[in-house]
Amino acid sequence: MQGQRIAFGYHLDGQRPMPPVDSLGASLVGPLGFLNILETQLGLLALHPSQAERIVQYRDCLQRLDSEQRFYHRSFVTDPLGTAACLLEWRDQWFLHGWDGTLPTGAPKRLRDLADVEALASTAVSPNIGQRLKAVQAALQQRKPDIEQVLLVDPIGTLPYRWQAVLTALPTVAPCELAGQGQGFLGALQKQLYCAVNGQALPRLAWQDDGTVLVVQAETLTLANHWLATQLVVDRPTLLVCASDGMRLDAQLSAARRPRQGLEVGSRAGLCLS
Known part of the structure; x- marks a missing residue:
């Protein structure tokens, strides 16, 4: 039996204009869906808490080290959870792009403050995507997942460092030239x-x-959706690209007696590809 064939796109988690279909050995996934496949096959699958829980965990780390000398002190006193959410987002992005949690002694004070917090967060805060990808990268040196090929939707050079490191260890196929x-x-x-x-x-x-080429600007998103719905011709092949809020566009298409596109909120874990 052949291995799994995966189409991977960095923005394919969440809403997509196609319903799930039955397929065997083929998947269309974004980062969360692909990470779930890799962790399952490599024996790294674990129960991960929600982002809200991680924010509370990081807030506790900030609180333990908080003082008037910390750069985040004034914001933290005013809004502990908001400050923790912002700094946790910074931390998660740094790990995704290759940070190992340490900084040289000559680093700016703000960075040194966050490095001090990281000494606590490394064990108190649940792993982020970058840390999970680092564990996957290490496991790939010992085990081989049942993946025949990974078809990339995005050029590998445009992806974060941790994703590049994982994908280079897998049989990838570069996206087609446009x-x-x-x-x-x-x-x-x-x-x-x-x-x-x-x-x-x-x-x-x-x-x-x-x-x-026609460029149209509307005062509101609702007006833009209404205009677009009334411009579509039913018997003419049309490529419709909707970056976000597809459900509102579908409502306008229905009101204009045009076919709905089924732009509903899908699972963030990914859908199958026939």
């Missing part, structure tokens, strides 16, 4: 964006009013 097929100003804009992504410096592109 090739624009538009005509007129749309084609020129696609070419300009492609060159920019590849680091080429190009002169500013002059606007061309040939009807291939």
Whole structure:
């Protein structure tokens, strides 16, 4: 039997415009879904508390070291939970991008303060994504998961350090090169964006009013959704990209007697890909 085939995209957790389907050995997942697969196959699966619980844990660490000399003191006295949530987010991002929890003695005072807090948080706060990925990376040196290939939606160089370290130990397939097929100003804009992504410096592109590109701005999101719903033509193939709040757009599509897209809130653990 072949190993698991995984399509991995850094923004594929959460809402997606397709319902789950039955499939065997194929998954479409974001970071949380992929991390769950890796931890399960490597024997690292554990019960992880909610972010709210982690904030309380980190607040307790801040409180134990709090004094007037700490840079976070005034904010912490005013809003302990808000301050803990903000600093915990900083900490989690640092670990995701490769921080090991230590800092040199010559580091700025604010960083030294957080390093002092980290001496407590390293054992008192539940692991974050970066720490869990570090454990996965270490386990991959000893065990091989049942994964045949990982198809990347995003270029590996755009992902955080910890994800890059894990993916380099797996059989990955790079995303396909995007090739624009538009005509007129749309084609020129696609070419300009492609060159920019590849680091080429190009002169500013002059606007061309040939009807291939339309920019619309609305005063509210509801008005924007309503306008879009009334512009869609039922019998014309259309690619609809909705970055967020798809349920509100679906409501406007229904009100305009257009087909709903099923943009509902999905599981953050990922969906299957047929």
